[in-house]
Amino acid sequence: MLIYLMLAVVVTFTPLLRTVFGTFNTLVHETGHAIVTLLTSGKVYSVSLFSNLEGVAITGYRSWFSGLIIFYSGYTFSTLMAIASFHFIYLENSMMLFYLLVSFALVNLLLWVRNPYGIFWLLLFLLFAFVLELQGLNQIREMFIMLIASILLIQSITTAFTVFILSVMKSKQAGDATELAKLTSIPAFIWGMVFFGQSVLGAYYVFDNYF
Structure with missing residues (x-):
């Protein structure tokens, strides 16, 4: 797994590879918004995935609280x-991750x-x-699943770190952190710190329990 994690780091900092494989994390991120929107009786109008690894989920929410948890x-x-992902691998049930990603892709x-x-x-992924x-x-x-699990872990940290830096340097352009700041009056950099902090805690949990 350490080899796959190193490969994931290489992928993350190699432009073409980052575009192809990093979109898995974008898919997961935007699907998270969509799932929570539906669970809170909101409406998902569209989802966009972009080659620069940005994504946009256009949703409608019914209340202040539902908007809060959707953006979070x-x-x-x-x-x-x-x-x-690593829990599935640890239980020798990595196919669950494979089918979950295929399901996300198909529904989107x-x-x-x-x-x-x-x-x-x-279409390329489903093919x-x-x-x-x-x-x-x-x-x-199996090799593909191991690599994607590693990429999801690395990307969960790097994207959260990026939004944290944006929330400090350009607080009005920090995506979800900016929207949460508008809803709560809590500064965007606090939300950026929360996102980054929980991603680091998530990585610590993975290393502590599955390595």
């Missing part, structure tokens, strides 16, 4: 998903994602997953 859910869901493609890059990336299943390439699939 993205980075939190990414951290929880990273933990869950059918219901929400309409921007060109998002559609192309989702790749279909070929792995059809050809019974179990070893390659």
Whole structure:
């Protein structure tokens, strides 16, 4: 797993690889927003996935509290998903992660994602997953799952760190932290610190329990 984590770090800082593989974390992040929106009786209008690893979930929420947990859910869901990924691997049930990601991709493609890059990336991933299943390439699939789990962990930290820096330097351009600041009057940098702090705690939990 340490080798896969090192590969995930290389992927994170290599432009083309980051675009292809980092979008998994964007998919998880935006799906987190969408799931919480539906759980709070809101409406998901669209989801966009972009090649620069940014994403946008356009949602409608019914109350102040539902808006609060919807905006909070993205980075939190990414951290929880990273933990869950290693939990599945630890239990020798890594296929659960594979099918979960395929389900996220399929639902987003059918219901929400309409921007060109998002559609192309989702189709590419689903085609790749279909070929792995059809050809019974179990070893390659297992290696792929291990790499994606590592990328989700690394990206959960790096993206949270990025939004923390933005919340300090450009508080009006810090995405979810900015929206939470508008809702709560708590400064964006506090929310940025919360996102980054919980991602580090998530990584610590993974290393402490699964390595």
